[in-house]
Amino acid sequence: MTTRSxxxxxxxxxxNFAIFVTGFSxxxxxxxxxxxxxxxxxxxIDGLNYSAKVSLFAFLSAMTxxxxxxxxxxxxAISLIVFIILMKAADPELLYHSxxxxxxxxxxxxxxxxxxxxxxxxxxxxxxxxxxxxxDKHFVIRSLTYVLCLSAFxxxxxxxxxxxxxxxxxxxxxxxSTKEREVLAILAPVIILMxxxxxxIGAGSHLIGVGFLETTTDESISFVQWLIWGVPFAAVxxxxxxxxxxxxxxxxxxxxxxxxxxxxxxxxxxxxxxIEKKTMGIIIALIISWMTESFxxxxxxxxxxxxxxxxxxxxxxxxxxxxxxxxxxxxxxxFVAAATALGKVLxxxxxxxxIEKELIGALHLFTDASEFLIIVLIVLVTVTSHLYxxxxxxxxxxxIPSLLLFGQMIDANPVAVVFISLIGINYCVxxxxxxxxxxxxxxxxxxxxxxxxxxxxSLVLMPLYMLAIIMFYFTYWKWTGLSI
Numbered sequence: 131m132t133t134r135s136x137x138x139x140x141x142x143x144x145x146n147f148a149i150f151v152t153g154f155s156x157x158x159x160x161x162x163x164x165x166x167x168x169x170x171x172x173x174x175i176d177g178l179n180y181s182a183k184v185s186l187f188a189f190l191s192a193m194t195x196x197x198x199x200x201x202x203x204x205x206x207a208i209s210l211i212v213f214i215i216l217m218k219a220a221d222p223e224l225l226y227h228s229x230x231x232x233x234x235x236x237x238x239x240x241x242x243x244x245x246x247x248x249x250x251x252x253x254x255x256x257x258x259x260x261x262x263x264x265x266d267k268h269f270v271i272r273s274l275t276y277v278l279c280l281s282a283f284x285x286x287x288x289x290x291x292x293x294x295x296x297x298x299x300x301x302x303x304x305x306x307s308t309k310e311r312e313v314l315a316i317l318a319p320v321i322i323l324m325x326x327x328x329x330x331i332g333a334g335s336h337l338i339g340v341g342f343l344e345t346t347t348d349e350s351i352s353f354v355q356w357l358i359w360g361v362p363f364a365a366v367x368x369x370x371x372x373x374x375x376x377x378x379x380x381x382x383x384x385x386x387x388x389x390x391x392x393x394x395x396x397x398x399x400x401x402x403x404x405i406e407k408k409t410m411g412i413i414i415a416l417i418i419s420w421m422t423e424s425f426x427x428x429x430x431x432x433x434x435x436x437x438x439x440x441x442x443x444x445x446x447x448x449x450x451x452x453x454x455x456x457x458x459x460x461x462x463x464x465f466v467a468a469a470t471a472l473g474k475v476l477x478x479x480x481x482x483x484x485i486e487k488e489l490i491g492a493l494h495l496f497t498d499a500s501e502f503l504i505i506v507l508i509v510l511v512t513v514t515s516h517l518y519x520x521x522x523x524x525x526x527x528x529x530i531p532s533l534l535l536f537g538q539m540i541d542a543n544p545v546a547v548v549f550i551s552l553i554g555i556n557y558c559v560x561x562x563x564x565x566x567x568x569x570x571x572x573x574x575x576x577x578x579x580x581x582x583x584x585x586x587x588s589l590v591l592m593p594l595y596m597l598a599i600i601m602f603y604f605t606y607w608k609w610t611g612l613s614i
Contacts, residue, residue, distance in 0.1 A: 157198065164194050177487070182479040184219035189472050189481075189518075193561055196581045203562070203572070203581070204461055207468030211475075220475055228471035232431040233289065233566050237466060238458055239434030240293030240570060243416075245457035246441035246448040247297040250409035255402075267310065268376070270302060271317065275372045278318060279325040279364065282332045288522075289566035291322045293434065294413070296570060309381040316579035317375050319567040320587065324371045326556045328364035330356040335526035339552045342530045347544045359549060359612055363602050367595060374590055379583055409448055412440050462572065469563040473520030482519055486528050497539050501614055504540065505603055508533060508547065509596050512554025516564045525555045542614045549612060550603065557595050560588040 168190045172183050188210040195206045211228070214220045228234075277298075281291045299318045303311040326332040330340070330353045344350045402410070419426070419433045428436075441447050442454045449457075476482050489511065496507055512529060519525045530551060537547035558564035562572040562581055571579060603612070 161194060161198050164198075165191060168194075177484045179480065181219040182481045182484065184214055184217045185472075185475045185479040186481050188214050189476055192469070192472055192563075196561070197585055198582075202461075202465075204465035204468065207465055207472060211468050211471050214475060219479065224471055224475060225468075228467040228474075231467065231470050231474075232429060233470055233569070234463060234467055236289055236293070236431040236434050236566070237463060237570060239431070239438040240289075240296065241458040242438035242441060242449075242454040243293060243413075243434065244297040244300070245454060247294075247409060247413070248300065249449050249453070250405045251403065252297075252406050252409050252413075255406065267306065270305075271314075271372065271376065274299075274302065274314075274318065275321050275368060278321045279328065279368050281322075282325045282328045282364065288319075288322050288326055288333060289430070289570065292319050292567035292570040295322065299571075307381065312579050312583070313375065313379045313381075315571045316379065316583060316587070317372065319565065319571050320371055320375065320559055320584075320591075321368050322567045323556065323559060323565055324367045325364045327360045327367065327553050328357070329353075329360065332360075332364075333522060333556065335522050335555055336552055338523060338526045339530045339548050339555075342526075342534060343544055343548045346531075346534050349545055351545060351549060356549075358610055359607055360553075362606060363553065363598065366602075367598055370594060370598075371591060374594070375587055378587055378590065405448060409441075412437060412448075462569070465572070466566075466569045469569070470520075473524075473563060476519070477521075477524060482524065482528060485518060486532055489529075489532060499540075502604075504542070504614060505550070505600055508550055509554050509599050512551050513557045513592060513596050513599075515555060516558035517560060520561075520563050522555065522558060522565065526552065529555065543612075546607075546612050546614045550599065553599055554596075557592065559591055560585060 168187055172178070172187050172190075175183065178186065192206055192210050195201055196203050199206075208225075211225050215222050215224060278291065278295060281294070295318050299314050303314055306314060330336050330351070336356070340351050416433065416437045419428070419436075420430055423430060423433070438454065442449055442451050444451075496503065499507070511533075512525075515525045515529060516522075519528060530548060533547055533551045534544055536542075537544050559568075562568045562584060568584070572581070607613075
């Protein structure tokens with residue numbers, strides 16, 4: 131190499147380093163500026179005590195760092211929990227008890243079940259079956275959307291549906307490029323969330339909301355009536371979500387050509403093996419147990435762990451104990467434990483109660499509003515609620531009684547208020563921490579997505595979702611008897 135070429139290479143490296151430093155410094159300054167702004171605004175809030183202010187700042191800080199930086203999400207979450215404790219805004223039990231949350235055990239069981247389904251060959255069989263019919267990769271995406279939407283009628287939990295879909299998505303991912311796998315990893319949980327509105331058993335919040343309705347007004351929403359109102363909306367929401375996700379995230383080099391498969395990988399159809407039949411039997415038993423939770427009263431996380439234990443049963447199971455434990459993404463478990471604690475501390479410190487109080491005060495201003503404005507207000511409040519209350523169930527507990535009270539103030543139909551509110555609350559696609567289904571796929575080793583891509587999708591989906599609710603209310607829902 132000549133002296134001139136060496137000098138040229140040195141200058142090139144210096145320029146690259148300068149660009150990196152400049153980009154890093156700019157991003158750091160923006161992140162610091164955002165934190166200073168949050169701090170200034172929170173300090174000025176009179177209705178929050180010290181613990182609540184520290185908790186709110188930590189929560190907003192976590193959201194910023196997850197989206198704007200490449201710092202590992204689990205590190206951010208745990209560090210901010212430690213920050214809250216160091217600031218004497220919570221006891222150390224906040225960190226310790228975070229590993230006792232149901233979602234942690236649900237995820238442990240889900241990873242083990244996923245490994246068993248993969249090891250048995252069922253995931254490969256399902257993937258092969260889909261690929262054998264596939265004309266191109268877009269056909270696979272549409273087929274996956276159909277399957278995930280249909281699962282809302284059988285599995286009464288978004289996290290349960292995500293747990294079962296994970297091994298299938300991983301298997302399908304083997305036929306896709308790395309960037310395409312990222313799209314699958316984000317599409318699967320988002321479609322699961324969007325299709326939740328199809329069924330009364332699609333989410334626990336539906337049952338909570340209807341319970342409040344029955345207790346307060348002696349009225350209710352039947353399973354069939356929910357299907358009539360919910361299925362068309364969920365279908366529309368799911369499919370515009372699929373197309374928007376592909377439009378925004380699908381690799382550009384693939385967007386202008388019809389991507390086909392090499393059919394050499396297709397295998398001939400074979401009968402199910404003994405281990406596949408055993409796995410299928412346990413999966414069917416799990417689904418039945420999830421559907422009948424109200425009868426046996428064991429929650430989905432506990433049932434999932436029973437399934438995991440059965441799959442690891444010595445001699446009679448599908449996988450061994452060591453293989454099951456190794457299949458767990460402990461990086462993700464640590465992140466979810468800390469992120470869940472960040473959401474929980476907002477409730478315990480009084481931030482959520484303060485938001486509820488402020489909301490009721492604001493709603494009083496709209497007692498004489500028009501029907502259109504009332505619908506827009508309910509939609510705006512419920513759809514954006516996931517930004518500050520991460521738990522789906524907590525959102526229902528906080529907002530449904532408040533909105534029912536608002537409905538009584540304006541003499542509105544309580545059934546319409548509750549149904550529209552629950553449909554709005556179902557939207558939670560902005561941050562990974564907003565839903566357990568999103569958390570299951572976030573930073574998972576084989577199928578992961580970036581938080582900034584989730585935000586990118588939500589910036590388009592959220593207004594469209596709001597618009598869809600408003601349009602459905604003034605057309606189809608009104609035609610079928612749902613009216614404020």
